[in-house]
Amino acid sequence: MSEKLEEPKYDLIRSLDSFEIRLYDNTIQARFITKDDGSYSPSNGFRTIAGYIFGGNNSGQKIAMTAPVHMWNDQGMMKMAFTMPSEHDFSDLPIPNNSSVEIVKVTGKLTAVMKFSGFVGRNKVDRLSKTLLKLILKNKFEPISPHILAVYDNPWTTLPFLRRNEILIPIKDNS
DSSP, X not given: OGGGSBOOOEEEEEEOSSOEEEEEOOEEEEEEEEEOOSOOOHHHHHHHHHHHHXXXXXXXXXXXXXXXXXXXXXXXXXXXXXXXXXXOOGGGSOOBSSTTEEEEEEOOOEEEEEEEOSOOOHHHXXXXXXXXXXXXXXXXXXXXXXXXXXXXXXXXXXXXXXXXXXXXXXXXXXX
């Protein structure tokens, strides 16, 4: 899936043993937010945002799919986001028909990134994010927000060992 899809642009700042430091460009995201009651199914958020990009908007405009799909928990809320293709400006994106989809400008951030493959269950993601957090602190960086899961490949069509996933943790720029 991800080989043909546009991905957010970034500059590789530093490559360490188990993770990278990247500086991401500004982007625009379509986001879906729901209360995290433990029963959240990512497919619900995916279908909702996909509805927007497949024409569920005030102009019926179709918007190209990008990779990855971002997912994170923030203050008891589960969030999912698709990055809009770079050809779009905030002002030219159509208004979602579904009020649970919001279009958001995202300022580029310095981010610590750990790559992994396989399944993306909550326990595995939590364990890997704790590992990345320890590495961030060990290398004298300062995290500034919760971890984000980035899923690049379609889980229904890509074998687990071939899946490309990442844990992202935005960090403070101490330069």
